[in-house]
Amino acid sequence: MQTKRILNRFLMSCVTLVLLATSCEIQEDFKYEPANIDGVLGVTAWEFIQNNPDFEVLREAISRTGLQSLYQDEERTFIIPNNNAFNTYLKNSTYNSIEDIPEPILRNMLRYHIVKDHVIFTDPSMDRDLPVAYETENGQTMFLSRNNNYIGQINQGTTRQWEIRTSNLEPTNGVMHAVNDIVYFSAPAVDNSSETTMEKDTIYAIHDSFVAGGANENTNYNSNQYIRPKRMLTTDGNSADDRKGYLMFNLEDFDKPGIVVDMSLSLKVYFARGGYDIHLFEIANSNWTESTITGRNAPTPTQPMISSVFSPAVGGDNRPGTLSLDITNYYRNASPTGRISFMLDTQPWANGVDEYYTRETPDPMLRPMLVATLATGQNNLVLDINEPVIVSEGGSEVLNEDILKISGAEPSDIIYTIDTAPAKGWLIRGADVMVQDDEFLQTDLQSLSLIYIHNGKSSGEDTIVLSAKDRTGAVLEDIEVKINIQ
Helix, strand or coil, rough: CHHHHHHHHHHHCCCCCHHHHHHCEEEEEECCCCCCCEEEECCHHHHHHHHHHHHHHHHHHHHHHHHHHHHCCCEEEEECCCCHHHHHHHHCCCCCHHCCCHHHHHHHCCCCCCCCCCCCCCCCCECCCCCEEEEECCCCCEEEEECCCCCEEECCCCCCEEEEEEEEEECCCCEEEECCCCCCCCCCCCCCCCCCCCCCCCECEEEEEECCCCCCCCCCCCCCCCCEEEEECCCCCCCCCCEEEEEEEHCCCCCCCCCCEEEEEEEEEEEECCCCEEEEEEEEEEECCCCCCCCCCCCCCCCCCEEEEECCEECCCCEEEEEEECHHHHHHCCCCCCEEEEEECCCCCCCEEEEEECCCCCCCHHEEEEEEEEEECCCCCCCEECCCEEECCCCCECCCCCCCCEECCCCCCCEEEECCCCCCEEEEEEEEEEECCEEEHHHHHHHCCCCECCCCCCCCCEEEEEEEEEECCCCCEEEEEEEEEC
């Protein structure tokens, strides 16, 4: 079949370095057929990367950071991003080229893509959909697994996961898996639940519908059984298939006492193509009704958006998914009362459709709802651990609870705010450089989500100044995290 022809052509082209340089081509879709098929290359990972044009940017990044020996001499599992992965990363970042990325950040990025173990997805002992934690070269964890079709998965079951494009290539010094994305640490949920003073209160939408543009801008879709936002690949953004969802709630329907410490809009998903973000906006005008709203008379949303969440693929009546949009900051800052309205929009040019159950759904658990978490009393926060971070020049160090720990509330309720960002390096979470006023949780320290990277230029001491609070209003200020650069 086609997969055998592609892989055989690939293996033949990799017999010598000369052939690698002229014709090596990575397979497009490895189907994991066990009969007489393998991905043995006969060259090291570094030799393969050097001589394959699909990984030209990766070669440039490795050379710039001086990590050639890791790919040449070490026995590892290498997650190798292709050119498209780097191009997408640059497009979504503030950098214009690989040269613009600070070298320590680029080095840390590459080191996360190198697993200190031998992981091949055709291993019969590997159970499907059972992520296993592996240590990477940057000190964080990567979860690797495979699905029912033996397709490799990265960080399955966490807040951000990826599917491997080409798996099980075997250089002489380990295993390689090619990806279409730059991957980063993504933490699993940390369950530290215990008896708390928190309560839940739920209210349901009093109006919900969607509207369209173009030829359908005068159509009212109240009779449709789903809210169906969609953004087509149009240049004017006003196609008949450019649809937006509208929802209205009455906050007076909340009846439990307490301090609102968390609030989210929860939507049950009937279908979603997935792979894009869903954006939520406030609507200042709540005079519309679901029976009369159209694309022509729909109220305009305010800017900026108040929440955004990634839409996973979901389909089928028997397995509805849940889309949860955090509106806590909006609620705290705006202090709304009475009726409030929201507009749902898909990521621009996503060309995807989501379908959410409406309030007319017979099962109340499938209806759109606002879920508030209420605190009935205030906690007392205590700074238990505040140890210095020790890092080498140009190196990195993962922050954990041996360095910083506060007790007195649930870890997921303890929120740190960066009052002063580090001056001689960067604090990284996932793919983001954290700056002043950014926030992280105690659970980020538990799950090793945070890493400090020194800029390699300034020695001595660096400092991160933090304040901390929990959702009941308890506060700790002027927490100084010292960083000793050696």
